Amino acid sequence: MGGVALRLEALSRAREAADVEALIYNFFNLEVLLKVHPLLLKGFWMTIQLCILVVPLGIAGGLVVAVAYSFHVRWLNWLLIAYVDFFRSFPPLVLLILVFYGLPFLGIEVPSLIAVLIAFLLNTASYYGEIFRAGIESIGRGQREAARSTGLNGIQTMVFVVLPQAVRNVLPDLISNTLEVMKFTALASVVALPELLRMGRVAQGLTYNPTPLIAVALIYLALLWPIVRLLSRLERRTMAKR
Amino acid sequence: MLELEAVRKSFGAIEALKGIDLLVARQELVFIIGPSGSGKSTLLRCCNRLEEPTAGRVLVDGVDIVSPDVDINEMRRHIGMVFQSFNLYPHLSALGNVTLALRRVLKMPRDEANERGRAALDGVGLAERADAYPNELSGGQQQRVAIARALALEPKVMLFDEPTSALDPELVGSVLDVMRTMRESGMTMLVVSHEMGFAREAADRVLFMDEGEVVEAGSPARIFESPEHARTREFLRRVTGH
Numbered sequence: 112m113g114g115v116a117l118r119l120e121a122l123s124r125a126r127e128a129a130d131v132e133a134l135i136y137n138f139f140n141l142e143v144l145l146k147v148h149p150l151l152l153k154g155f156w157m158t159i160q161l162c163i164l165v166v167p168l169g170i171a172g173g174l175v176v177a178v179a180y181s182f183h184v185r186w187l188n189w190l191l192i193a194y195v196d197f198f199r200s201f202p203p204l205v206l207l208i209l210v211f212y213g214l215p216f217l218g219i220e221v222p223s224l225i226a227v228l229i230a231f232l233l234n235t236a237s238y239y240g241e242i243f244r245a246g247i248e249s250i251g252r253g254q255r256e257a258a259r260s261t262g263l264n265g266i267q268t269m270v271f272v273v274l275p276q277a278v279r280n281v282l283p284d285l286i287s288n289t290l291e292v293m294k295f296t297a298l299a300s301v302v303a304l305p306e307l308l309r310m311g312r313v314a315q316g317l318t319y320n321p322t323p324l325i326a327v328a329l330i331y332l333a334l335l336w337p338i339v340r341l342l343s344r345l346e347r348r349t350m351a352k353r
Numbered sequence: 354m355l356e357l358e359a360v361r362k363s364f365g366a367i368e369a370l371k372g373i374d375l376l377v378a379r380q381e382l383v384f385i386i387g388p389s390g391s392g393k394s395t396l397l398r399c400c401n402r403l404e405e406p407t408a409g410r411v412l413v414d415g416v417d418i419v420s421p422d423v424d425i426n427e428m429r430r431h432i433g434m435v436f437q438s439f440n441l442y443p444h445l446s447a448l449g450n451v452t453l454a455l456r457r458v459l460k461m462p463r464d465e466a467n468e469r470g471r472a473a474l475d476g477v478g479l480a481e482r483a484d485a486y487p488n489e490l491s492g493g494q495q496q497r498v499a500i501a502r503a504l505a506l507e508p509k510v511m512l513f514d515e516p517t518s519a520l521d522p523e524l525v526g527s528v529l530d531v532m533r534t535m536r537e538s539g540m541t542m543l544v545v546s547h548e549m550g551f552a553r554e555a556a557d558r559v560l561f562m563d564e565g566e567v568v569e570a571g572s573p574a575r576i577f578e579s580p581e582h583a584r585t586r587e588f589l590r591r592v593t594g595h
């Protein structure tokens with residue numbers, strides 16, 4: 112009796128060991144990682160470059176939208192609201208595929224990087240635009256009037272008086288949106304841009320092993336988590352101030 | 354120095370100013386009193402075109418600032434304005450508030466602007482608070498910084514819209530002291546205020562406004578001791594409480 116029980120236990124322990132081994136082999140395979148790490152590094156670098164292009168571009172686009180809106184020209188505001196509403200309700204993945212696969216039918220061949228930049232600019236500028244607009248509207252009329260009364264023109268008033276305060280008021284929203292934009296760069300993989308996710312999938316295909324995808328996930332985590340921390344600290348600080 | 358000719362201002366159906374004629378001579382202090390909604394603020398705001406007059410002319414040193422081909426930003430630096438709610442820039446220090454227009458409108462180099470800014474702060478008794486931010490200053494100190502901000506541009510005329518109405522009673526004196534000093538140094542001033550004691554002592558002329566019109570004008574003694582119009586008498590009785 113005792114012998115049987117012992118053998119069963121040994122068997123199940125062996126199976127567990129095999130499970131753990133299989134888990135390590137499939138998801139944390141150092142050998143695979145060693146082989147594909149140049150690919151992942153390349154993808155990581157591409158993702159960083161994408162962020163460096165896409166985030167400032169989106170912020171600049173959003174600023175243009177919000178500042179243009181603040182002049183309260185009726186037909187212009189109507190256009191801007193239409194733009195913002197449209198792109199906020201348009202799924203960015205659909206937009207990207209449309210730009211990349213659609214424009215060639217109009218005779219415009221776009222490289223994947225350009226397609227990504229166009230789609231991201233259209234999409235993120237609408238979000239950043241809304242955030243900046245809220246910020247600008249949070250600044251009282253008296254601030255502008257004081258600035259204008261000393262001879263500053265409209266643009267100077269915007270740059271030196273309104274925007275510094277507006278940005279400070281919406282900083283958590285800006286960072287939060289930037290976080291989203293950085294995550295969205297993974298969408299570029301569908302148009303074969305060799306960014307992190309794309310390279311992870313290439314590596315997975317080469318090695319028939321999902322370890323690279325785990326690595327990709329961990330890299331995203333390492334990249335974004337500090338920003339998440341920063342954001343929650345900022346949010347706590349704004350809460351405390353209220 | 355400052356001349357208004359048949360100035361009218363309507364907000365939709367509301368006629369806030371029904372044809373104002375006013376001449377403020379060089380070095381004169383003209384005081385405007387009148388009930389709430391009588392158009393006092395609107396009149397002041399027409400003097401630097403924060404409000405666009407519907408009709409009439411506003412001349413500063415002979416230049417019609419309402420004319421479309423006048424450079425309004427260039428004109429505004431000659432017309433200082435002080436607001437009831439101070440409207441200091443919260444993101445800038447006291448010195449930063451005072452020097453912003455010096456640097457951006459007069460295009461002064463930083464050192465020169467700082468020097469002039471410190472002198473202006475010294476003039477309102479706040480030399481040692483130059484690096485304080487508005488939220489670190491009392492209301493009276495904030496209003497004096499606002500006065501220094503306008504004075505630093507060396508305006509030809511100063512407009513005051515209820516400069517002490519937002520202040521605790523014990524802080525009013527410090528602001529009135531600064532205004533008294535300005536008067537003694539020969540500044541041309543147009544002041545809307547309920548400080549009747551100050552008007553009596555410092556004003557050259559007092560205007561009583563009601564329903565968008567100047568009802569009567571004269572020396573403080575005449576307006577306060579022997580007002581001609583029933584509306585003036587009624588108003589004075591209400592504000593002085595007897």
Ligand SMILES: Nc1ncnc2c1ncn2[C@@H]1O[C@H](COP(=O)(O)OP(=O)(O)OP(=O)(O)O)[C@@H](O)[C@H]1O
Pocket residue numbers: 364367368369387388389390391392393394395396
């Ligand atoms: N931006 C505006 N839009 C519409 N109506 C306005 C505007 N500004 C002022 N008015 C109207 O114009 C009239 C004069 O207002 P104004 O602020 O000049 O009065 P005031 O004498 O300064 O009053 P108070 O002593 O309360 O400051 C009021 O009837 C007011 O409602």
Ligand SMILES: [Mg+2]
Pocket residue numbers: 393394395514
């Ligand atoms: Mg007023």
